[in-house]
Amino acid sequence: MANVRLGRTGSVVDVDLDVCVKTGVPTRGTVTLTGSTTPPWVGFLLLITVVGYLFASAMASKKFRVTLPFSHAAYDRWQQGRRLAWGAGLVGLVGIVLTVVVGDGLVGAWTAVPGAVVVAALVGGVLNGRLRGVGIVATRHDDLVVTHVHPTFAVAVRDAVREPLVR
Structure with a gap:
């Protein structure tokens, strides 16, 4: 998977291409993130202090709005995986709470099962995001970068922003 620089942080970006950002196939569908x-x-800062991380995160965060060509089938698979991971995580957390409240002397043994469901939901959610989704990050130079894109989309973006030579 490739990464593509699309603009500056804090800006509104509209990618007007017909190549799906995730699959690389032609598409007319768009998704706004x-x-x-x-x-x-x-x-x-998270390694040093949680309060400092929260403060710096609140002060340094910049909003974005990116419209990408995204096949609706690919986007729906990504969203379905997200919903499944969240649902499994909530079921696991409810299971842990019920085990602690209702369990007699075997709380430790019975907590392992819903705990494993929570861990599986976390791993599944991360894998879903890596394989089916795209990420949007900021560089230290305030560039807005879309990660985990299809190489065909990356080439299409590079070709679209390249200016023709004038003689």
């Missing part, structure tokens, strides 16, 4: 991103140095 909104959110916020922080520079990479903010993550380092």
Whole structure:
């Protein structure tokens, strides 16, 4: 998978191509992703202090709005995997709470089963995001980068932004 620089953080980006960002096949469907991103140095603060991380994350985050060509079938698979991971995680957490509340003397042994469901949900959610989704990150130079894109999409973006030579 490739990474593509699309603009500056804090900007609205509309990619007007007909190549799916994830599969590389022609598509007319688009998906708008909104959110916020922080520079990479903010993550380092999590190793030192949680309060400092939360403060720096709140102060350094910049919002984005990116419209990408995304096959609706591929996008739906990504979203279905996200919903499944969240559902399994919630079922596991409810199982842990019920085991602690209802369990008599075997709380430790019975907590392992819902705990394993929570771990499986976390691993499944991360794998789903890596294999089926795209990520949007900020570089230290405030560039907006879309990660885990199909190489065909990356080539199409590079070809689209390349200006023709004038003689």
